[in-house]
Each structure stands twice: as C-alpha cells, then as structure tokens.
Amino acid sequence: MPQLSPLNWIFLFLLFWAAVFMVSVLIWWSTKIYFSTKASAVVDAKENKWNW
Template sequence: MPQLSPMSWITLFVLLMISLLVLSILNWWNTDSKLYISPAPKKKKAKLWPWS
C-alpha cells in the first residue's frame, strides 16, 4: 500500500463528498421534477399499485 500524503487524503475526501452531494441533488431533483411535472391521479395509481 503506497503512502498517501495528508493533502491527497483531503483531496480524495473532498471528491467523495462532492460526488455524494451531486448524486443526492440529482436524486432529489429527479423525484421533485417527476412529482412536479406529472402528479399521478389517485385512480390511476390505485390501478398501477393495488397493494399501496
């Protein structure tokens, strides 16, 4: 295992945090936009998901 300097550890950590943040923002935006663009009618949803 090669030795990593503290600076590279910080860089890796920052990159990881940024990627997680981007993923969560994209996920939130996707769900939010889906709800915003096409709100599912109650009757239609009941037919699609009989168990819910």
C-alpha cells in the same frame, strides 16, 4: 494501498463527499421534476380561476 500525502487524503475526502452530494442532488432533482410534472397535469385539468 500506496502511501498518500495528507493533502491527497484531504482531496480524496472532499472528492468523496462532493460525489455523494452530487448524487443526492441528482436524485432529489429527478424526483422533484417527476412530481412537478404529475402535479402540473392535475392543475391543468382544473378550471383556471385567474383572469389573466
């Protein structure tokens, strides 16, 4: 592995955690959308109790 300056190590560290954060957000978002569409189908099947 080539020698890197300390600033490059900081950039690599931040890039790694940004990638981990983005993947976790994408996983959370996809499961949230999946469950909300399933829950909305159940809500639509019920009678609407609101007047508007």
